[in-house]
């Protein structure tokens with residue numbers, strides 16, 4: 017997938033109100049403010065986020081804040097991250113009280129992140145395993161989500177794919193868009 021931006025543009029054309037934007041993280045005053053806030057939540061033991069400005073891709077509303085030239089890279093990991101973050105944007109549009117849920121409840125945060133990881137698993141189907149879920153859960157500990165809670169949510173999402181439950185709707189939609197976009201560009 018050589019042109020990430022044009023996939024984002026394609027999705028924006030399908031649903032204009034999504035209006036997804038990719039922004040260089042280091043240029044964002046909001047992200048610098050978040051970085052300061054995280055230093056406090058780290059001190060309080062709520063989070064353990066280090067190198068927030070350089071190693072984390074962060075999505076707020078319709079904006080995806082990407083450090084450096086990250087999203088320009090052409091590899092599966094970059095695309096997988098993009099799809100994960102786009103799922104956050106879609107969920108923010110379709111889920112009631114998304115931001116409050118994400119910020120105020122570990123359980124909801126785990127559920128939301130697990131739905132975004134589900135998109136990764138649909139993109140790279142070989143990841144649809146319990147082993148991957150257990151490994152991937154570790155990445156969310158720094159966000160204050162206990163590993164066991166995240167594992168449980170991820171394993172539920174694996175079952176949701178098979179059962180066609182609503183939690184799989186946003187991930188499935190994004191992957192359908194990706195396939196359409198790839199089809200148009202081949």
Ligand SMILES: [Zn+2]
Nearest residue numbers: 100104129132
């Ligand atoms: Zn996420």
